[in-house]
Amino acid sequence: MNKTSCLELNDVYPPSEDTFLLVDAVTADKLFMQSYFQPFPSLVVEMGVGSGTVMKQVSSCYADNYAILYLATDIQYAALHSFSSGTTGHILEFLQSDLFTSLRPTDDWMCIFNPPYVATDEEEYMRGQTEQSDVATWAGGIQGRQLIDRFCEQLCEATANSHRVLLYLLLVDTNRPTEVLQFLRDKGNFVTVQLAHRRVGWESIRVYRCCKVSHSH
């Protein structure tokens, strides 16, 4: 998958294969989600909401429950602004944020993350993180892992005292998923399961479910 071709499209990166794989995996996992939260989380956060496709599909899949606060975050204002002007129905809120840094720790919530996973050099990654450009939607730095690693560290820290946290995470094989999952298991007490796998060109995309285990489960 040649993500650089998308640079020609301005502002917001359009949905593609990875988005659809993530949507399919999360919606197909609804039964597990319901048994885990009995039956719904109070908060659903999507990190890097981009075009909003995942948030829209997931919230309509969970439409039988309206007692959920949806929080769409992105580092890019353009993404949030274009998404926010076209939504109604659910309680959906928007936040321009660098991952979890501006969210106080809470419990009983679900997170969805389709990270910028493309391997780039450090410079390109930093450009995505500091400028309001769509480089942020794909430039993942060394092994495509720089933001993923920051995300995992922050998640484990923010959920240190939480009992019920469910994460749907998309990774590609270049990111070395086994290392990422090992970290989440060791540092965050997450149980990890692969839900979906698709080969797109030379890259293998995978979706994982990671959930916090506490004594009550």
Added chain:
Amino acid sequence: MRLLTYNFLQCPKTKTFPLILEPTLVETIETEYNKEFILRMIPRLDWNLVRQVSRQFAFGELPQVAPKEGTQDEETLRLLHKMLLETHIKEGVLKSQDGTCYPIKDGIPNMLITQLKDE
């Protein structure tokens, strides 16, 4: 940004909570009353901040203890709905104790530290 969301935000730099909210444009948008939603949110909220917001936005004095599942206090739940879900901050700033300001633009708070120099 709904006042509900304000309850979940901390300063990204110092990790202090709560931030100080200084609105310049507030809008009320009617939303269908959902008792279950309010009851589900209450345990996730910092009740002290909810009470403080209620005073700041002239919703009056809230009970010292947050209502629980099975409460008969419909009046408080309705008030919480009005305050937390129907009150939107369109423009304003969120201020940290160290003086850092995070602007709210068109209802979206900008909590990026790296963007601050550009504002």
